[in-house]
Amino acid sequence: MPYLVRERLFIGNIGDAAEVLQKGSDEITHILSFLSSASISFFSEWRSGILIPSKEISKIYAGGSGSEDISSDASKSSLSPDKLLYSLENAGKDLKFVRMAVPLRDIEHENLLDYLDVCLDFIEEGRKKGSVLVHCFAGVSRSAAIVTAYLMKSEQLSKEDALKSLRESCETVCPNDGFLDQLKMFEEMGFKVNRTNPIYKRFRLKVLGESYNRGEKIDDSKFGADPGLPAETISSNIQTSSNETHPSPLYRCKKCRRLIALQENVLDHVPGEGETSFEWHKRRSGNPFNRSDDNECSSIFIEPLRWMTAAMEGALQGKLSCAHCEARLGYFNWSGIQCSCGSWITPGFQLHKSRVDISSV
Structure with a gap:
């Protein structure tokens, strides 16, 4: 009963x-x-x-x-x-x-x-x-x-x-x-x-990574929308709150200014412990007790988006290139990438800060 x-x-x-x-x-x-x-x-x-x-x-x-x-x-x-x-x-x-x-x-x-x-x-x-x-x-x-x-x-x-x-x-x-x-x-x-919540986004990315590692084909629908196409949808994706006077950041290719990510596509992670997270034999410079700059991330991690051609075609790892000018923006690896701060993000879709411009328009 x-x-x-x-x-x-x-x-x-x-x-x-x-x-x-x-x-x-x-x-x-x-x-x-x-x-x-x-x-x-x-x-x-x-x-x-x-x-x-x-x-x-x-x-x-x-x-x-x-x-x-x-x-x-x-x-x-x-x-x-x-x-x-x-x-x-x-x-x-x-x-x-x-x-x-x-x-x-x-x-x-x-x-x-x-x-x-x-x-x-x-x-x-x-x-x-x-x-x-x-x-x-x-x-x-x-x-x-x-x-x-x-x-x-x-x-x-x-x-x-x-x-x-x-x-x-x-x-x-x-x-x-x-x-x-x-x-x-x-x-x-x-x-x-809440599908815009960072908790859900991390979970969703984890599910996709586990599916890939089990040999399952990742359907295109599982990738996030390309924020650069169509252009008229951009304004509707810029989120503001009643307490904010500035819209959320937009991430663009530094070479051609094509929109490649919105703030809602960014996945935050807990900073690692800097050099101590890497190999034990890695040589350290400067004062080992001065950790003020150790945790500065040189990359931004985002969810997989539909402009990432190589990832959508099933590659395990590869370059992330701008869909317009083909400039190299970063790297992806379904098995994970270690950030410069020491944190390991799995799977990893990484944009190098030096290759993107962050703006509000």
């Missing part, structure tokens, strides 16, 4: 979902499924009136192995909200359920953040119209991560307090470490997925 977490909100496993679909429910009207694939084919038997015992659903989905079968199609699918499947599931003659399926695997590098907004909205709407069952395969990690995020947002709880509260209803829940890290980011962003 699913566990009641809050009024009109339940958490469970695939067997619980099968039981609801098979026998119906006086309470549950909406089902949010987290499985390795968004495919709903293994639920289709209910629409044709064939009832399969709930204990058999696990065997069907797991291929009799006791764990989920991640097919090649599922493992290759891109994690994008537009891949979600909505359906009206029928059980028997008159019972109907609104179901949303999310293709998410229970592994640490999966991108949970990009699904939070649509999933939390589904839960909120489902609770207004009836009751919601949130489930994954075992009811331990994926469903627990989403319900924890919902409690965090709806009740303004920290990750720790929300998880503790959930465990009072279902003590076996245990989101994997990757999901816990992302829930902490969700908390730090103020319980919303």
Whole structure:
């Protein structure tokens, strides 16, 4: 049986979902499924009136192995909200359920953040119209991560307090470490997925780097828009606040003045420890105790943008050249680059300060 977490909100496993679909429910009207694939084919038997015992659903989905079968199609699918499947599931003659399926695997590098907004909205709407069952395969990690995020947002709880509260209803829940890290980011962003927040940008770049290192092709859509094209979009991307009299900096090629990056494309990093971050045998000059200039960065690191031709074509590393005059602007490496301050940025898309002009127009 699913566990009641809050009024009109339940958490469970695939067997619980099968039981609801098979026998119906006086309470549950909406089902949010987290499985390795968004495919709903293994639920289709209910629409044709064939009832399969709930204990058999696990065997069907797991291929009799006791764990989920991640097919090649599922493992290759891109994690994008537009891949979600909505359906009206029928059980028997008159019972109907609104179901949303999310293709998410229970592994640490999966991108949970990009699904939070649509999933939390589904839960909120489902609770207004009836009751919601949130489930994954075992009811331990994926469903627990989403319900924890919902409690965090709806009740303004920290990750720790929300998880503790959930465990009072279902003590076996245990989101994997990757999901816990992302829930902490969700908390730090103020319980919303803000795609302009540096926290999200660093996370997104990390996800892209890990995908590349696994041999997956990085789709062009994963690269940020080229701020230099079209020119008429530039003004809309210059952000100002009520307390600022100057627009955010623009980064241009020093040779031809083509716009190559906006401030929102820049990724800040924690300064390293200067020369001490490099090889032990590197010779030091001057007073080793005077570190005033050690941490000065000679480069700017940005997110991957669509003018970076070599990177979009799949190269591991290479030069970053201006799309207009082909002047060398910097360097990229999906495996990472060490900044002059000593910090290691992975993956690294580096602009040399000596090759760019920073201006407001």
